[in-house]
Amino acid sequence: MHLTVSMRILGLLLMLFSSTMAVPLAIALIDNDATVRSFSSALGLTFLVGLALWLPVRNVRHELRIRDGFLVTSLFWTVLGIFGSLPLLLTTSLALSPMDAIFESISALTTTGATVMTGLDGLPGSILMYRQLLQWLGGIGIIVIALAILPMLGIGGMQLYRAEIPGPSKDRKLTPRIAETAKALFAVYLALTVVCAAAFYAAGMSGFDAVAHAFSTVAIGGFSTHDASMGYFDSDAILLICTLFMVISAMNFGLHFLSWRRRSLAAYGRDSESRFFLGVLLLGIAITCSFLIISETLTLEEGLVHGLFQTVSIATTTGFTTQDFAVWPTFLPIMLIMFSFMGGCVGSTAGGIKAVRLMLIGKQGLREMKQLVHPKAVIPLKVGKHRVEATVVSAVWSFFAVYMFVFVTIMLLLLATGLDFITAFSAVAASLNNLGPGLGAVAANYAGISDFAKGLLCLAMLLGRLEIFTLLVLFTPMFWRL
Numbered sequence: 001m002h003l004t005v006s007m008r009i010l011g012l013l014l015m016l017f018s019s020t021m022a023v024p025l026a027i028a029l030i031d032n033d034a035t036v037r038s039f040s041s042a043l044g045l046t047f048l049v050g051l052a053l054w055l056p057v058r059n060v061r062h063e064l065r066i067r068d069g070f071l072v073t074s075l076f077w078t079v080l081g082i083f084g085s086l087p088l089l090l091t092t093s094l095a096l097s098p099m100d101a102i103f104e105s106i107s108a109l110t111t112t113g114a115t116v117m118t119g120l121d122g123l124p125g126s127i128l129m130y131r132q133l134l135q136w137l138g139g140i141g142i143i144v145i146a147l148a149i150l151p152m153l154g155i156g157g158m159q160l161y162r163a164e165i166p167g168p169s170k171d172r173k174l175t176p177r178i179a180e181t182a183k184a185l186f187a188v189y190l191a192l193t194v195v196c197a198a199a200f201y202a203a204g205m206s207g208f209d210a211v212a213h214a215f216s217t218v219a220i221g222g223f224s225t226h227d228a229s230m231g232y233f234d235s236d237a238i239l240l241i242c243t244l245f246m247v248i249s250a251m252n253f254g255l256h257f258l259s260w261r262r263r264s265l266a267a268y269g270r271d272s273e274s275r276f277f278l279g280v281l282l283l284g285i286a287i288t289c290s291f292l293i294i295s296e297t298l299t300l301e302e303g304l305v306h307g308l309f310q311t312v313s314i315a316t317t318t319g320f321t322t323q324d325f326a327v328w329p330t331f332l333p334i335m336l337i338m339f340s341f342m343g344g345c346v347g348s349t350a351g352g353i354k355a356v357r358l359m360l361i362g363k364q365g366l367r368e369m370k371q372l373v374h375p376k377a378v379i380p381l382k383v384g385k386h387r388v389e390a391t392v393v394s395a396v397w398s399f400f401a402v403y404m405f406v407f408v409t410i411m412l413l414l415l416a417t418g419l420d421f422i423t424a425f426s427a428v429a430a431s432l433n434n435l436g437p438g439l440g441a442v443a444a445n446y447a448g449i450s451d452f453a454k455g456l457l458c459l460a461m462l463l464g465r466l467e468i469f470t471l472l473v474l475f476t477p478m479f480w481r482l
Contacts (some may be wrong), residue, residue, distance in 0.1 A: 002065070003301040004057040006072050011057075013076050014083065018043050021087060023133060028126035035126045042086035049083070062303035067479060074471050077462055081106035081239050084134055091127060099451040108134035110465035111349060113222025113436025114457070115122045116447040120227050124209060128225045132215040138465070139219025139249075139349040140189045188256045189349075193218045196245045203237040217242055218249045220349040222319025222436045230309070231322040239309045239322060250316035250344030251277065272384045273345050279356040284339050285311045288332060295329050315339040317351040319436030333439055337426055340433045351434025351464050352404060360388065360396045381401030402468050407432055410460050417453045429455075431460035 025039035059371065084105035088096055096104070100116045107114045108131050197214035201207060209225055216223045226232035230242060244418015248256070251274055258267045267275050289307035292298045298306060306322050313320045316334040326333050360383070367381050381388045407428055412425035423440030427449070429439040441448055446457070463471050473479050 002060070002068060004060045006075070007053050008057045008060055009072050010075055010079065011050045011054030013072075014053065015047050016050075017051065017080055017083065017444070018046035020133060020137060021046070021130070024087070024126040024130035026130055028124065031125055033124040033126060034093060035087065038087045038090035039126065039130075041090055042083070045081045049064075057109075069362075070368070070470055070473055070479070074462075074466065074474055076166050077109065077466065079089060079136050081109055081458070081462070084109060087130060088127070093121075094127070097451070099454050100447070103446065103454045103458055104131070105134065106461050107436070108221070108223060109138035110434055110461040111135050111138045111219050111317075111351065111432045112220040112440070112461045112464075113216070113429060114430060114438075114446050114461075115223070115436075116445055116454070118227065118445060118447065120225060122408065126265070129208075129212060131223050131406070132212040135219045135221030135223050136193070136215035139154055139221060140186060141218060142249065162307065178468045184257050185253050186255055188260060189218065191260075192245065192256075196241070199241045199245075200238060203241055204235055204236065209233075213242070214245075218244045218307050218349065220246065220249050220316055220318045220351070220434075221311070221346065224320065229321045243309050243312045246312050246316045246318050246320075247278075247281070250318075250348050250350040252345045252347040253349075254347045255358040270384070273356040273359060273415060277342070277345050280339070281312065281315055281379065284315055284335070287335070291330075291332060292328070297329055311336065311339070314435065314437075315342065317343045317433050319430075321437060324443065325437045326437075337429050337439065340429060340435045343433055351432075353400065356383075357396045359383070360393060361400060363388075364393055364397075390416045399468065402472070403432075406460075406463060406468060406472075410456055413456055414453055417450050419449065419453065423449075427457060428460055431457040432464040434461060437456075 019331075021039050021043040025036065025043060026041055028035045031063065052416075064276070082102060082105070085101035088094055088104055089098060089101040094117070095210065096116070103114075103116055106112075113135070117123075130433050193214050196217055197210045200210035200213055205213065208414070212225050213230075215221070224230065224232070230239060251268070252271070255267050255271055255274065259265055279468075285308050288311045289303050292307045293300055293303035297303070309320075309322055310325050314325070317340050325336060340351075341353055342355055342358055344350025344355065346354050346356050360381075363381055363383070367379050373379065381393060402478060410432070411424050411428045415421065418441055419427070423438065423442055426438035426440060427442045427446070430436055438446075449457075
């Protein structure tokens with residue numbers, strides 16, 4: 001492992017990240033609001049720190065190893081979360097503590113959507129757009145975006161890409177070169193964002209709101225420019241457009257790229273994970289809508305629209321709301337939180353365990369039951385027409401076991417801070433699954449919990465965004481051995 005190479009890359013990435021503050025700075029200058037100094041100071045400080053890291057090691061040339069990739073990825077998301085908090089911390093009118101500012105920044109970058117901020121409707125446009133922009137960058141993964149640029153600087157990218165997207169995935173290299181892969185994914189991501197913004201605008205949103213909500217919709221983030229979230233617009237058309245793009249964004253972007261290149265939707269029909277994901281989603285929608293209507297919680301039309309929207313929003317880990325789903329009757333709030341554990345498909349912007357892992361666990365369970373009935377039979381585990389290797393199944397079960405262990409551990413620590421069970425359970429689920437809204441004391445926002453609890457949830461967000469192992473591997477002694 002070469003720490004100098006990691007420092008060089010981290011410095012470059014920090015300098016690149018500082019440029020993202022130029023957009024809200026421009027908005028602040030146009031609006032002549034009080035955040036001009038906050039954004040200019042944060043931009044300058046972030047760039048200078050990146051420059052200070054890069055200059056001493058700018059001429060270092062070593063092959064980037066997989067361990068370097070894990071270190072850079074983990075360090076960058078952590079460091080970026082801290083520096084991303086600077087504009088929020090330096091804006092005195094927000095009155096955010098350092099922990100609150102870091103929580104908001106990490107929540108945005110990990111596309112979690114949990115917030116400690118209220119009174120959004122009265123905040124400057126620069127702050128509102130900055131939060132949305134952080135989610136948009138976090139959705140595609142700032143490191144994956146940077147892979148299109150780093151090869152030109154003499155830095156190989158495959159190790160970073162593997163660290164950014166671990167676990168079973170399809171079409172990991174969509175094009176022969178990793179830089180071209182990053183460009184292809186970014187092109188799809190950008191195209192979806194533009195189309196989504198245009199659709200929102202056509203449905204009645206202002207230009208500012210259309211762009212802002214397109215950022216968080218395609219990123220599966222859930223931040224809004226209004227306290228009432230999507231409920232502010234009171235438009236069924238906007239909710240249906242948002243629902244469509246949340247589903248699209250929760251599916252494998254590799255499939256989007258292939259369908260775009262081949263001008264065919266056949267790839268979706270052949271993909272087992274997509275069929276499983278859509279099937280589970282339809283089941284959740286049917287249960288939610290039916291119960292809301294039968295229990296007379298909502299009228300027929302409201303039950304169909306809000307049940308559809310809220311189920312898709314929570315299940316895909318977006319976190320937009322139109323109503324306070326936490327007060328819906330009986331099992332619905334808990335059921336929706338449980339659906340968030342699936343999240344979306346591998347290679348999407350969604351959080352959660354991912355549909356393919358749950359599908360493999362389910363198939364393995366059915367296979368074991370068949371094996372009990374026919375103990376001497378050879379029953380291969382298949383996904384579609386392809387046989388799944390035992391090592392892949394073992395890796396999936398290992399991931400699931402560690403995921404649950406992390407979930408329970410953080411939940412117990414939250415309970416020790418004095419939170420009730422529902423609040424602790426939903427807060428960890430919402431953070432680890434990168435969902436956002438929870439139940440109990442965190443149904444509206446996370447401002448009322450302690451700084452220690454917020455710190456734990458920041459860790460959970462990072463673990464969820466980096467799919468557990470990327471971050472946890474840094475805490476193993478073998479990682480640091482030469």
